[in-house]
């Protein structure tokens with residue numbers, strides 16, 4: 001058995017961003033257009049008028065201030081309200097692979113290794129651009145990695161489940177060096193015309209390199225332990241799938257995009273996650289006082305404040321549980337890795353931390369790491 005370690009990480013951030021104010025102006029213009037179009041039905045009481053969104057609500061309910069997207073113009077066009085990402089022909093790289101190449105390049109550079117030394121690529125994300133061939137294999141080919149690649153999807157928990165899979169293979173010796181990459185184009189499966197959720201998501205891609213601790217060329221985080229758990233729930237759901245045509249249903253139905261019962265998610269996921277982290281740390285012999293940092297899934301600031309307080313047994317101090325959701329919004333599986341990537345350089349040998357993601361499934365994954 002070999003000790004696995006994280007030796008590199010990288011983030012691809014799109015160049016375009018949308019502030020809450022810009023988003024709300026577009027949404028309200030869309031709502032006005034829709035209400036004008038349905039004025040008669042609204043007056044007759046047959047349908048309800050679409051209410052306005054507000055920046056204050058968004059910030060107070062979520063902590064989000066802005067989000068990055070691959071295409072701003074399409075999202076903010078009140079007559080369109082979704083990104084314009086022209087179809088690419090089969091000879092061009094897919095959007096997800098293109099983002100991945102950037103994030104992986106940064107992670108490989110930090111680890112000080114060539115792509116050819118990688119023998120596993122896991123593309124772990126909450127949606128994949130096509131059914132097959134796997135995006136991971138395309139990334140493998142674009143980068144020039146050896147070995148094999150595969151896609152996996154555990155929604156927001158994809159990164160930690162992917163890290164567990166890669167770390168286990170490094171530990172067992174079936175692979176020597178792995179990339180776990182999370183290209184999230186959440187703008188493509190968010191319903192921007194739904195006031196309850198139009199503000200939640202953004203686009204990004206993260207990558208981490210895992211290899212044997214003994215092979216590390218620079219600073220590293222040893223992966224001490226990983227734990228994944230799932231429990232079926234319909235409260236976060238997207239019904240789009242390959243059987244859509246066979247259901248004689250090609251219309252743009254609402255449930256073919258991201259759907260959630262946010263309040264229930266809040267109530268049910270919080271205790272699941274707090275207990276999961278506490279039990280995982282306990283089984284590893286870690287006390288709350290041993291913990292230097294908590295890199296949590298980035299869905300909601302109040303959620304993270306609650307989990308941080310439960311895990312540490314007190315209100316986290318400044319920087320102990322860093323949030324990036326104010327800048328990136330919820331980026332599904334990538335959120336906890338962005339937090340880790342941007343807020344881990346200052347840790348010194350012996351410092352311990354937990355990366356934890358949670359979301360649809362329900363699913364929760366935790367990774368206990370120690371700076372070596």
Ligand code: CO8
Nearest residue numbers: 053054057061126156186189196258262263299300359360
């Ligand atoms: N502007 C103004 N008012 C609004 C708006 C708005 N934009 N939206 C809602 N309101 C109103 C509501 O209508 C409601 O009014 P009333 O009280 O009159 O009914 C009031 O504000 C309160 O609404 P909510 O109860 O919905 O508001 P909350 O305080 O619960 O906040 C949140 C909503 C922010 C969604 C919150 O519930 C939350 O964050 N919940 C947890 C969500 C979560 O963690 N989800 C995980 C999903 S991520 C995941 O698993 C990945 C899935 C795959 C990725 C998909 C990518 C697209």
